[in-house]
Amino acid sequence: MSTLRFYALKESLKRKPLTINEDHRRSEIFGSNVFNETAMRQYLSKHALNGILQAVEKGTKIDRVTAEHISTGMKEWAIAKGATHYTHWFQPLTGATAEKHDAFFETIEGGLAIERFDGSQLVQQEPDASSFPHGGIRNTFEARGYTAWDPTSPAFIYGTTLCIPTVFVAYTGEALDYKTPLLRALQSVDSAATAVCKYFDKNVRKVSASLGWEQEYFLIDNALAASRPDIVLTGRTLLGHSPAKGQQLDDHYFGTIPARAMAFMRDLEHECMLLGIPAKTRHNEVAPNQFELAPIYEEANLAVDHNSLLMDIMQKVAKRHNFLVLMHEKPFAGVNGSGKHNNWSLSTDTGVNLLSPGKTPMSNLQFLTFFINTIKAVLTYEELLRAAIASASNDHRLGANEAPPAIISVFIGEQLTNVLQELESVTKGKLSPKEKTDLKLNVVGKIPEILLDNTDRNRTSPFAFTGNKFEFRAVGSSANCANPMIVLNSIVAKQLIDFKIEVDDLIDKKSMKKDDAIFNVLREYIKDSKTILFEGNGYSDAWEKEAKKRGLSNNKTTPEALKIKIAKSAIDLFENIGVMNKIESEARYEIEIEEYILRIQIESRVLGDIARNHVVPTAVRYQNILIENVTGLKNIYGDKFKSLAQEQLTLIEEISGHIEAINSLVTDMIEARKLYNKQTDVNKKAKGYCEKVKPFFEKIRYHSDKLELMIDDELWPLTKYRELLFTN
Known part of the structure; x- marks a missing residue:
């Protein structure tokens, strides 16, 4: 087993399960970090509560005055829960979630400081719309976009941050997220x-x-x-x-x-x-x-x-x-x-x-x-x-x-x-x-x-x-x-x-x-x-x-x-x-x-790197060990060495074949990638990556996996499936 794999496995075997404090029944703590109706009844006025419930149940709009009342109550609830920051939590077209944290903290005249969170901060913010996937809707120099509060999904606290679920739209009104078209649907x-x-x-x-x-x-x-x-x-x-x-x-x-x-x-x-x-x-x-x-x-x-x-x-x-x-x-x-x-x-x-x-x-x-x-x-x-x-x-x-x-x-x-x-x-x-x-x-x-x-x-x-x-x-x-x-x-x-x-x-x-x-x-x-x-x-x-x-x-x-x-x-x-x-x-x-093109492109680059910088050098190193062994046998036994070293000779030849195949396939894959990187038509580029670049993956894998079975386990640099899947 390689040194890297040995220490990785050694570290994993030292792991002990963390003990989790479960003193409370789940029903007692369920939603305790959510600004749900129970919390709203405690921190909002009747008018503000009715405003948000009407928005949830009937889709009515929340006016600015009501938003001010809601934001005040939400801030007091969040601070009581230990929150120091707030964020508009949204789902851009990256497939992940996004958040930018702002502190409740603000300075005022006289060198004093207060916690502030008003209705405008609750209802709307302006993240950079051109920095997220937009499919050509926004130019880089047209950066403005808006996050807008979705009252149908309650705010929650994670860590010390009040997270406010929002939609994310461009300055021109087009949806730049998953939530906006979902709500419409x-x-x-x-x-x-x-x-x-x-x-x-x-x-x-x-x-x-x-x-x-x-x-x-x-x-x-x-x-x-x-x-x-x-x-x-x-x-x-x-x-x-x-x-x-x-x-x-x-x-x-x-x-x-x-x-x-x-x-x-x-x-x-x-x-x-x-x-x-x-x-x-x-x-x-x-x-x-x-x-x-x-x-x-x-x-x-x-x-x-x-x-x-x-x-x-x-x-x-x-x-x-x-x-x-x-x-x-x-x-x-x-x-x-x-x-x-x-x-x-x-x-x-x-x-x-x-x-x-x-x-x-x-x-x-x-x-x-x-x-x-x-x-x-x-x-x-x-x-x-x-x-x-x-x-x-x-x-x-x-x-x-x-x-x-x-x-x-x-x-x-x-x-x-x-x-x-x-x-x-x-x-x-x-x-x-x-x-x-x-x-x-x-x-x-x-x-x-x-x-x-x-x-x-x-x-x-x-x-x-x-x-x-x-x-x-x-x-x-x-x-x-x-x-x-x-x-x-x-x-x-x-x-x-x-x-x-x-x-x-x-x-x-x-x-x-x-x-x-x-x-x-x-x-x-x-x-x-x-x-x-x-x-x-x-x-x-x-x-x-x-x-x-x-x-x-x-x-x-x-x-x-x-x-x-x-x-x-x-x-x-x-x-x-x-x-x-x-x-x-x-x-x-x-x-x-x-995104499809980029993911295949990344996988192709990573595969080429691992194949040439991990697999092939390891194969060459093991092959040199075998060659030294064969040379030693020849020095000791002369012409008789061939019968004694037949297995090593066969292995050396097979390893050479796999090394040659990997190098050749990686070169061809890189050339195919370069060819389709020049393609300006996104449809043709995607098709090229799918049909001309991706097929190399399994071919390269085949030869690498064959080498994994041949090479000394102490030399193989990559943690093996048996270790990844059966260590817990």
Whole structure:
């Protein structure tokens, strides 16, 4: 074992789990560092409290006078909690969170100082808009941008800083973040779903999208990870031979959580409780040193904020336990990668989950309406859903026999498939009394009983119905949940708008009764949606061929997948429902395709560096040891040395072959990179990096991993998989 690896491993073995003080029940500390309604009732006047509650519940604007009262109360609460600074906490298009801390401290006349935080500081600030990804919206000399308070996501304290969730927009008004279009999409689906709900319940005033994410991640010893340049710089291993034992025995999944990992989890969950993140579930995942955290479902905007906050907190807590958290979708070859399943549903302000059947035929017809419309939306915009989860890192995972394929399909189970088939057979036009009775008693009325047994799941399905929600399984572990949630809520909103137009048209022009009109429209949707429904093995070659026949897309790489974002259909969708204008849509495409290029470029540079500065010199050093050994044998045994040194001679020759191959491949990869770096067309550049640069990765890896098996373990410089995955 090399000296670097030895000391890294020695340091990791000295680690002892930190002890976490859990004197309080979780329910007692939950949200104690959040400026929630409980805190607001203590620190705000009745007028200020009503102002912020109205903004949250009805979307009304908060006037400046009310903002002054709120900021005063918020400041007093924060200072009482030990806060010294405040920040507008936002989510730029980097995929991470951003914050600039300002002290409450200000000086006044007479050399005195006070703590100040007024309404203007709460409501709006001006970060540099040109320093964040903007896709050409801003020039470098046009730096002004604005962060604006989002009162629907409560402020919180982390450390000694009051964090105020905000949107981030350019001076010209275009969104430069994830939150702004998400809020617009949620408003759009609220409006569209509420209008449809009134067919069934006139009392519905608001529909909210809920989200429950499941965060998968790897925990790696920090000292071991620091000895790997590829992990440090790219978040994944670009080289490394699979260990003799990986996940073959299925002994890690749901197994006993290692003590050190458990200490990290307890510490993390304590932080979650303080910040109001309702962490509920923890367990070992499939791969060694892979784990999962899942919360209770929340309103989608708050859930997205909480997941973004969690990913930041995880890294900070991990450092306290001498861990590094890897959220890359495929940090290790040969073992499962990590995803982030997004469980989505719609609920009314009357307490009804619209994707859960009820006790009456009418409530079940409502369920079928939203269920079928969601499927129809996925059918219409399946390429856009695929684009919402596209990234250089997720490309490694999709379709890798561990995650859903790149083909978007919907799984609903055999029982619900039978229900749709029966609905499809309904006569077109006005229903006969017998048909209505049969539908209500034999089909619609029995849906709750059917769903009791509809518990099986299809892990190969990207978009599956799981009882009372849809699970978007293809989202990557490092992704911001806002991206898929913007698309999903937008396409469902558009579909519900179209549905209501069609139903109202049948009622007004064909004089149909409401139920007849709804059944007629749903009947046609069911016929169309057969294309997207699939119950089988999504990994099979047969499905790939079948999907092609059905006309479904199979965009396996990010450059292929992202093109739909600038197609007229996508731009029109977002413009028509007020989520993004053309400039914003095109900017996001530019940002995401550029990020893809840069990530492949970075990985290529890191791989070339490791191959030539770590792997090849080590191989040469070991080869020289073998040559010295062979030379010594020749000096001792003369002509007989060949028979005695045959194994060494063969090894020397094989090592030479791998060294030559690595050097040649790295040179060719660099030349390909130089060629496409000159390309000014971003689409051609991305395609070149994808098809001409990236393929060298596996070829270089193959020869390096072969050398890893040949070279003396004491010499090999890179911490090996067996040490990374089985040290905890």
